[in-house]
Each structure stands twice: as structure tokens, then as C-alpha cells.
Amino acid sequence: MSDEEPEDARPRLAVWKFASCDGCQLTLLDCEDDLLALSGKVEVAFFHEAVTAPDEGTYDVSLVDGSITTPEDAERVQHVRAVSRRLVTLGACATAGGIQALRNYADVAEFRAAVYARDEYIDTLATSTPISAHVPVDFELRGCPIDRGQLLEVITAYLAGRTPDTPAHSVCFECKRRGTPCIVVARGIPCLGPVTHAGCGALCPAYGRGCYGCFGPSYSTKFPAFIPLLRRDGMTTLDIVRVLRTFNTAAPEFDAASRQEELG
Amino acid sequence: MTVGTPASTVLDKDGLDALIALLAGDGRTVIGPTVRDQAIVLAEITSGAELPYGWGVELEAGHYRLRSRTDGAAFAHSAGPQSWKTYLHPQRERQWTADLTADGDMEVREETSQPPAYAFIGVRPCDLRAIAIQDRVLGGGPHADTRYAARRRQAFVVAVECTEPGATCFCVSMGTGPAVGPGYDLALTEVVDGGGHRFLARAGSAEGEEVLSRLPHVPADEETAGTARRLVEEAAGRMGRTMPEVDLRALMQETLDADRWNDVTARCLTCGNCTMACPTCFCTSVEDVTDLTGEHAERWRRWESCFDVDFTHLSAGPVRASPLSRYRQWLTHKVGTWHDQFDSTGCVGCGRCIVWCPVGIDITEEAHALNAERAAARGAGEVSR
Numbered sequence: 001m002s003d004e005e006p007e008d009a010r011p012r013l014a015v016w017k018f019a020s021c022d023g024c025q026l027t028l029l030d031c032e033d034d035l036l037a038l039s040g041k042v043e044v045a046f047f048h049e050a051v052t053a054p055d056e057g058t059y060d061v062s063l064v065d066g067s068i069t070t071p072e073d074a075e076r077v078q079h080v081r082a083v084s085r086r087l088v089t090l091g092a093c094a095t096a097g098g099i100q101a102l103r104n105y106a107d108v109a110e111f112r113a114a115v116y117a118r119d120e121y122i123d124t125l126a127t128s129t130p131i132s133a134h135v136p137v138d139f140e141l142r143g144c145p146i147d148r149g150q151l152l153e154v155i156t157a158y159l160a161g162r163t164p165d166t167p168a169h170s171v172c173f174e175c176k177r178r179g180t181p182c183i184v185v186a187r188g189i190p191c192l193g194p195v196t197h198a199g200c201g202a203l204c205p206a207y208g209r210g211c212y213g214c215f216g217p218s219y220s221t222k223f224p225a226f227i228p229l230l231r232r233d234g235m236t237t238l239d240i241v242r243v244l245r246t247f248n249t250a251a252p253e254f255d256a257a258s259r260q261e262e263l264g
Numbered sequence: 265m266t267v268g269t270p271a272s273t274v275l276d277k278d279g280l281d282a283l284i285a286l287l288a289g290d291g292r293t294v295i296g297p298t299v300r301d302q303a304i305v306l307a308e309i310t311s312g313a314e315l316p317y318g319w320g321v322e323l324e325a326g327h328y329r330l331r332s333r334t335d336g337a338a339f340a341h342s343a344g345p346q347s348w349k350t351y352l353h354p355q356r357e358r359q360w361t362a363d364l365t366a367d368g369d370m371e372v373r374e375e376t377s378q379p380p381a382y383a384f385i386g387v388r389p390c391d392l393r394a395i396a397i398q399d400r401v402l403g404g405g406p407h408a409d410t411r412y413a414a415r416r417r418q419a420f421v422v423a424v425e426c427t428e429p430g431a432t433c434f435c436v437s438m439g440t441g442p443a444v445g446p447g448y449d450l451a452l453t454e455v456v457d458g459g460g461h462r463f464l465a466r467a468g469s470a471e472g473e474e475v476l477s478r479l480p481h482v483p484a485d486e487e488t489a490g491t492a493r494r495l496v497e498e499a500a501g502r503m504g505r506t507m508p509e510v511d512l513r514a515l516m517q518e519t520l521d522a523d524r525w526n527d528v529t530a531r532c533l534t535c536g537n538c539t540m541a542c543p544t545c546f547c548t549s550v551e552d553v554t555d556l557t558g559e560h561a562e563r564w565r566r567w568e569s570c571f572d573v574d575f576t577h578l579s580a581g582p583v584r585a586s587p588l589s590r591y592r593q594w595l596t597h598k599v600g601t602w603h604d605q606f607d608s609t610g611c612v613g614c615g616r617c618i619v620w621c622p623v624g625i626d627i628t629e630e631a632h633a634l635n636a637e638r639a640a641a642r643g644a645g646e647v648s649r
Contacts, residue, residue, distance in 0.1 A: 037556040152556070160554040160561075169536060169572040172622075176540030177355040177567055181303035181345040184622045186328045194535035194622055208301070219573045220534040220587065229622055 011060035011159070014046035016080050018066030018073050019100055019128060023145040024091035025049055025065040030148055038152075041159060058083045061158060063151075064137075067093040067128045069100060074125070074134060081135035088154055089131045092144040096216050097250035099144075101128040104250055128250065139164060142197050142215040144247035150199055167198050168219035171211050174202035183208060190233040192243065195221040195253070216248035223257040237261055272466040272484035273476060275452070280338075280463060281312035282479050283450075287383035287420060295351055296385035297344065302330055304344045306351070309385070316341060323430035323504070323615065326624030335456045339386050342430030343614040347543030348391055351382055352415050353398060356566045359550065364559040379411060381418040387448070389441030390433075390614040392423050394543035396447050400606050401546050420471065423448035427495040431504030432615030434628055438507065440612045442499040450476060453492035464492040505615065505628040507599075508635040512609065516600030519634040520592070528630050529588040531623055536571040538617035538625070539594060544610045547575070570594050595630060 015025050029050060031038060045055040062084035068074050081087055089095045097104070103111065104127045112119040131137055141150055150166050157164040167173070171193035175182060183189040183205050191210035193202070197218045204211050230240050244258035275283065288294050288310060296309045297316050304316050315338040322329045323342055333340060362372045387395070395416075402412040426435070426442035435441035444451045449472035453464040464484055467473035508515070539545040549568035554561045568575055570593050576583035584590045602610035611627070618626045 034556060041556050156554050156556050159556065160558055162552065162554070165551050168574065169569070172535040172537045173540065173569065173572070176537065179305065179346060179350065181301045181305060182537065182620055182622065185326055185620055186301070186303045186345070194533040222533045222587065225531050225533055225623055
């Protein structure tokens, strides 16, 4: 019998953080009952939130949390891509630039001078951009935060060698499947459901609150037809710009619609 | 009236309570209309007190509001946000499970769980027809859905004739109401006047007759029967919408390149709400679920919609990528090619697609517009005869 440890055949998983609140990567730890099964099937080799001795090298799957906001991160994401067979972005920051992409509409130098006493120590980019703006991405998970079930779906799909199943239709599908009477039609509540990507299970409308688009745009949005609906239900131009400029503000469809709205 | 005859009888509110208790007592899951989330939804009920007594609805394109009624009627409301397909053709259902065996084979087991025996209270005539249409689509032919058929076989249907059509209703145009057609076990007509709050009841099946005989009832008096008939006749004259009185199948075939499709597509959100609310839309997709061990897999079927880009996704991408192609597919299938496929129209005139479309696209308005465009193109005056 050899003294050497048997080689670990489990796929190696890494979790990377860029500009984010960490909520999406912590979703992995929130998997609770599935976490033990998961750690039996994949080697969590690199994860600052959970692994005390990060294992350098290459990885079968990299989960990337956060957007690119500094020159250093713009370089680091190139390294992540180079050492990863599959790269999956986690949530609104990594997939669309996050709430911090509000800087894209303003003068960052001005912010920096207002916030920091000695702003010469701050090295930041003028924009917050999604991972896909820098390197090729294999799969993008939506949401702020991501849905735990969808994260497990992506990992199990890769383990089984199949395509992940994360429908790109509107949140309306999920309200109807859940049996929630439409809050736009029955209550006149402004709701981004018709233009928002499914995946949350239509959580907010089930509690009488309008969807605020935290999963970003669906694969088929029609803003010219949709915006008048928000206005009918009481939103002003400022309200509309604001509701489109949250976690997915830099998603191309939301960005174009909010800019169009500002132009009037 | 002698017990056991199919002639009509009258139940009062206590009789309706007794009906619900009896059906539940027979082991059925009783589903009926009830007020929840500021709408009249379909949900499991355990007593008549949960019915929407005193609630009506105000309907328009893209608009639904609950309204209280002074007459206290339980069924004087039009079709709600859901339909009976929620129960007969559930939005997500397991088809089979598979496990890896010790010798490396896959053992596949069909889903064998017993579907509940339902009793449906308050099936409107338009919805009764919708069930008949889904029976044809899902329950028959070479690919019959055995689980649908099992749920359907066991279901006890209490229809209620329509005396209060909504502004978005057009069952008269589609020939589905407001009087009840075949397919019920019991049919009720609600009458509220100086003679009291009562329900004219008749059986449409042996089982219905048997259930009716076990309820406290009195023979139908002339006045109640006459009033019930009159209320339904009057309802026929109060339809909020009409379809053009032309061959809709031919209209669809002859207007595939109409400008109107561009017009409606400019308004359509492609959100899929119309198909999900429609009582006959039946399309599904399958999802394969594997677990982390890789030793267990399941196939589930879920509601899908022709408005979903992925619905027609083939190796080269979606066949119906444009919103125009998707809206046109829905409408031309619903009232046109449905005839070729299933020998009937797929539309029952319930108006749900009009009400639950957030931007209020109106299937009847679109059909009239296509008809007008065709007439104009022909240079003839045949708009709506």
C-alpha cells in the first residue's frame, strides 16, 4: 500500500470575489442540507469565505461574484479566466455590473473627492462592468441575490454533463404558475414582472409588492409598450428611471430604457 | 319530486353547504371560488362559507377589481385569474424518476402517485367547454395523458350557469354559454330575489343524481325555474364583447400577412400571461432534474408558452424569434389551426386573455381588426355581417 494519498478525482471548484456585497457567494454556504453532498462531489479548492488554506492551481468550475471596478480587478479576472475550465457569474453584480454601476451615469472623480479626505489613495475605474465585458463567460446566473436552487442546478448540471435549466422568460410565468393573481391587473400596482427574467419564483408579487427587476431583463422585453403601463399605475419619469436603475442598471435593456426615459 | 329522477330541484344555501360537505365527506378535494389576494381565485374549500357570497368583479381589458354586491350572490362573478386546468393539468408534474442501480443500470419508474379525486364547485359554462376541449387535447388520441385522464375521470363537476357576464365576456359568440352545455354532474342556476336565495339544480349524470338525492332539496317550483331561465337568457344579451361573425379559421388563414400583426405586436409585452390564463392553452415543456450524487434523476413537465423564446428553440436558435411570429402563432392556433388539429376552436369566450393581459390586448378587437383589414383588401363591405 502506498503512503501517498489517493488522488482526489473530484472536480475542483473556486469562488472569486470582485466588487460585491458577498451575498451571492454566501448563497453557496446557505445550501445547508445540500452542502455536505456538494462537498462530497466537488473539491472546494478556493473560497475565501469558507476555506482556510486556499489551493492555488486550476479549477473545473469558477463561481465569480462581483463586478469589475478597479484596474487591479480587471487584470485579476483575466487570471481567473485563465485558470478556469468553466466560469459562471453569480448574480446582478457579476452578470450586469450591480448597483455600483450607477457610477456609469455620473462623474466618479467628483464622487471620490466628495467621499474621501485623501482621494489620491483611491484607484478606481470610471465604470462598473460585468465579468462578460472582460472575459468570456460560460454561464450567467441572475438575481440580487441569486436563487440557491438555481446555483445548485448549475453545479449539478455540470456534474451530470447537461445544460443548466434556468428559464429566461418573464416573471409573469412564475406568478401564473404559482397562482398569484396579477397585481398589475387586479390591484394597479406597478410591477417589472413582464420585463424581468424569471428565477425568483415570483416572490415579491406573492406578497403584494411589485417586482423591482432584481433578476434583470428577460429574453424578450418590450419597453416602449411597457413603460406607459408604469406611468398609468402612478409612476413618474423619475420613478421609472429609478426603478430601472437598481441592481441591473447596466443590463443593456434596462440601461437603454432608463436613458430613453430620461430623454423623454 | 321523486328521488332519483333527473328533473330539477331547488337547493337553498344550506343545501349548497350540504353539497360541499357531502363531496368532501366522500373523500373528494373540493375546489371552488373564494376571495384571496383581492381576487376570486380557485382554491380548496371546506364549507360553503368560503364561497364569495356578496362579491362580484369589474372587468375590462387589463383590469380586474373586486366589487361588493348587495344581493349576496355567490356565483355572480365572471371568470377569475385561474381556470380549472390549474387542477386538471397542473403547472408542474413529475413524469418519472430514475435511479442508478448497483450494476450501473438505470431503473426508471413511471409516476404512480394517486392524483386527488376532485369536486369542482362553480364551473361556468365557458369553462365546462374549456374542460371538454382539454379532454380532446390531453385525454384522447395516440398520446393520451393518463394522469390527466385519471384526474378527469374522478372529477365531480358542479357547473353554475352564468347570470352575470363581464365586460370582457363573449361566450355567446363562441357558442359556449351562458346556458350550461353537456359535461356536468350537477348544474346550478343561482336565483336571488324576493323568493329567497336559492339554486335551481339538476343532475347531468347518474353520480350527480345520486348526490342530489342525498341533499336536502325541494322540487323546483315554476317561479324559480322560470326566473332561472330568464336570468340566463338575459345574460346572453349582456355580453361585453363579440367575435366577428365570420369563419375565424378562414379569417386567420387569409390574414397571415396583415398589417394588424405589426400593430398588435407593438403593444404586446410577450410576457406570456394570456397563455397562462387561458383555460385551454395546454403546452408544456419537460425539465430533467438530477441530484448532486448523480445517481437519481427525475423528469418533470411544466407549463410552457408559445410566447417563450425558448419554446421553439432548436439547434439553430428559436424558430419564432420575433414577437410578431409568437403573437400570430398564439391567435391563429387558438381560433384557426386548432380546428385542423382538434376539430374545434380553442377559444371559449371566457375573456381571461383580455383581462389578464397587463396592457389589455383584446382578442376580439384583434379579430375584428383583421376582419376589417381583410374586407378593405377585398374592397368589399363584408366586415361583420
